[in-house]
Amino acid sequence: MTDNNNLIVYCEYEDGKVADVSLELLTKGRVLADKLGVKLEALVIGDKLDKIEETLYPYGVDTVYKVEDARLYPYTSNPHASVLINLFKEIKPQICLMGATCIGRDLGPRVSSCLHSGLTADCTALEIGDHKDPKTGKEYTDLLYQIRPAFGGNIVATIVNPDCRPQMATVREGVMKKEIKDSAYKGEAINLDASKYVSPEDFVVEIIDRHIEKSKINIKNSPIIVAGGYGMGSKEGFDLLFELANTLGGEVGASRAAVDAGFAEHDRQIGQTGVTVRPKLYIACGISGQIQHIAGMQESSIIISINNDPNAPINTIADYVITGNVEDIVPKLIKYYKKNSK
Numbered sequence: 001m002t003d004n005n006n007l008i009v010y011c012e013y014e015d016g017k018v019a020d021v022s023l024e025l026l027t028k029g030r031v032l033a034d035k036l037g038v039k040l041e042a043l044v045i046g047d048k049l050d051k052i053e054e055t056l057y058p059y060g061v062d063t064v065y066k067v068e069d070a071r072l073y074p075y076t077s078n079p080h081a082s083v084l085i086n087l088f089k090e091i092k093p094q095i096c097l098m099g100a101t102c103i104g105r106d107l108g109p110r111v112s113s114c115l116h117s118g119l120t121a122d123c124t125a126l127e128i129g130d131h132k133d134p135k136t137g138k139e140y141t142d143l144l145y146q147i148r149p150a151f152g153g154n155i156v157a158t159i160v161n162p163d164c165r166p167q168m169a170t171v172r173e174g175v176m177k178k179e180i181k182d183s184a185y186k187g188e189a190i191n192l193d194a195s196k197y198v199s200p201e202d203f204v205v206e207i208i209d210r211h212i213e214k215s216k217i218n219i220k221n222s223p224i225i226v227a228g229g230y231g232m233g234s235k236e237g238f239d240l241l242f243e244l245a246n247t248l249g250g251e252v253g254a255s256r257a258a259v260d261a262g263f264a265e266h267d268r269q270i271g272q273t274g275v276t277v278r279p280k281l282y283i284a285c286g287i288s289g290q291i292q293h294i295a296g297m298q299e300s301s302i303i304i305s306i307n308n309d310p311n312a313p314i315n316t317i318a319d320y321v322i323t324g325n326v327e328d329i330v331p332k333l334i335k336y337y338k339k340n341s342k
Contacts, residue, residue: 003039003063003091004091004092004093005038005092005093005094006033006038006039006040006041006062006063006091006093006094007029007032007033007036007038007039007040007041007093007094007095007096007097008041008042008043008065008088008091008093008095008096008097008166009022009025009026009029009040009041009042009043009096009097009098010022010043010084010096010097010098010099010104010107011026011042011043011044011056012075012098012099012101012103012104013044013045013046013049013052013073014074016048017055018044018052018055018056019099019101019173020173020178021099021100021101021104021171021172021173021174022042022098022099023056023059023178024171024173024174024175024176024177024178025097025098025099025171025176026040026042026056026059026060026061027059027060027176027177027178027179027181028097028126028171028176028177029095029097030059030060030061030181032095032126032127032128032144033060035128035142036094036128036142038094039062039063040059040060040061040062040063041061041062041063041064041065041091041093042056042061042063042064042065043064043065043067043083043084043087044056044064044065044066044067045067045072045079045080045083046067046068046072046073046075047068047069047070047072047073048068048073049066049068052064052066053066053187053189056187057185057186057187058180058181058182058183058184058185059179059180059181059185060181060182060185061185061187062187062188063187063188063189063190064187064188064189064190065087065190065192066189066190066191066192067083067087067192067194067197068191068194069194069195069198071194071203072194072198074207074210075103076203076205076207077106077107077110077205078202078203078204078205079198079202079203080103080107081107081110081111081114082197082198082199082202083194083197083198084096084107084111085110085111085114085115086196086197086198087192087197088111088115088166089115092165092166093165093166094165094166094167095144095166095167095168095169096111096166096167096168096169097126097168097169097170097171098168098170099170099171099172099173100121100122100170100171100172100173101173104170105121105170108121108168108170111168112168115164115165115166116164117161117164117165117166117167117168118161118164118167118168119168119169119170120146120148120159120161120168120169120170121148121169121170122148122170122171122172122272122273123146123147123148123169123170123171123175124147124148124149124156124171124175124272124295125145125147125148126144126145126146126147126169126171126176127144127145127147128142128143128144128145129142129143129145130142130143131143131160131162133162138162140160140162143160143161143162143167144160144161144167144169145158145159145160146158146159146160146161146167146169147159148272149272149291149292149295154291156291172272172275172276173220173275173276174220174275174276174277174278174296175276175295177278215267216267217251217265217267217268218251219251219252219253219267219268219270219275219277220275220276220277222250222251222277222279223250223279223280223281224245224248224249224250224251224279224280224281224283225245225250225251225252225253225270225277225279225281225282225283225297225300226241226244226245226248226250226251226252226253226283226285227241227252227253227254227255227270227282227283227284227285227287227297228241228252228253228254228255228258228263228264228285228286228287228326229254229255229257229258229284229285229286229287229288229293230255230257230258230261230263230286230288231285231286231287231288231307231308231326232258232263232285232286232326233286234263235262235263235264237263237286237326237327238252238254238258238263238264240326240327240330240331241285241330243330243334244283244330244333244334247334247337247338248281248337250279250281251268252264252268253268253269253270253275253277253297254268254269254270255269255270255271255287255290255293256269256271256273256274256290256292256293257290259274270293270296270297271290271292271293271294271295271296271297272292272293272295272296273292274296275296276295276296276297277296277297277300278297278299278300278301279297279300279301280300280301280302281300281301281302281304282297282300282302282303282304283304283306284297284303284304284305284306284307284314284318285306285307285326285330286306286307286326287305287307287312287314288307288309288312288313288314289305289312289313289314289315289316289317290313293314294313294314294317298317302319302320303317303318303319303320304318304319304320304321304322305318305320305321305322306322306324306326306329306330307321307322307323307326308323308324308325308326309323310323
């Protein structure tokens with residue numbers, strides 16, 4: 001394998017399926033790879049990987065590296081990190097993307113620290129661009145712009161890694177769109193021998209049993225979301241939002257401030273430190289609109305803001321703004337919707 005300098009996505013594999021966040025990153029990876037004029041590669045590690053490449057090719061993947069071994073599933077830190085570190089020394093990718101999941105947050109830092117490459121976590125956007133070092137005047141072309149809010153969301157930082165490779169970034173699920181490039185697209189699958197990349201010492205930890213509780217709340221796929229912020233005032237204030245969401249057939253979301261105050265559970269948090277959503281209708285109630293929250297819902301088709309502050313930042317991206325108290329307006333919305341939908 002002498003094909004170097006490509007863009008690779010680490011694909012999480014669970015229950016015979018590739019994680020959505022990995023497919024989203026392949027979609028974005030294809031766009032970035034096209035700009036760079038390089039191949040898009042995917043790496044899948046686990047057991048029973050038969051025909052897994054057929055799932056990945058349609059996203060525009062040119063090469064699928066498969067590392068199959070019963071000991072590599074389910075995920076454990078050391079073996080997976082060893083595979084990435086040793087493979088990357090061999091194929092020398094210029095960019096590596098992975099999901100900002102429990103696995104990605106564990107794996108990414110281990111790999112970047114061993115390869116001395118650096119890592120930007122929780123990126124909200126990825127672009128290709130040029131950079132000039134203000135101190136040395138040296139110019140760099142075709143770097144990965146790793147974009148994310150910084151300093152408590154007061155600025156949006158563009159982070160570059162001029163000299164170290166691979167340029168590594170993690171992205172949360174839902175931040176990028178998942179789109180098939182071409183259902184007939186065909187790449188190449190390469191089966192790698194696990195023993196070449198992993199040593200027996202890496203398997204000191206063995207998982208005997210796992211208990212995974214799936215979240216009962218599914219706001220990511222809801223077409224209508226009624227979200228509440230700190231302005232709702234209390235947990236009881238959220239009862240009104242649940243009533244509106246039930247009336248409209250939607251789900252209830254919350255800002256970080258509302259979750260931190262105990263008004264709603266963490267699974268409902270929308271924003272950079274929560275879930276990224278793209279519903280057809282997003283009703284923001286008592287949400288000021290901090291940059292981290294907006295990052296998680298700005299691609300909603302229609303945004304309605306209900307706020308007693310006419311200058312709330314969220315109003316700048318809202319399609320419709322209703323100025324007034326939520327506790328007065330929401331009951332009227334419920335009343336008139338029920339009246340007109342009979």
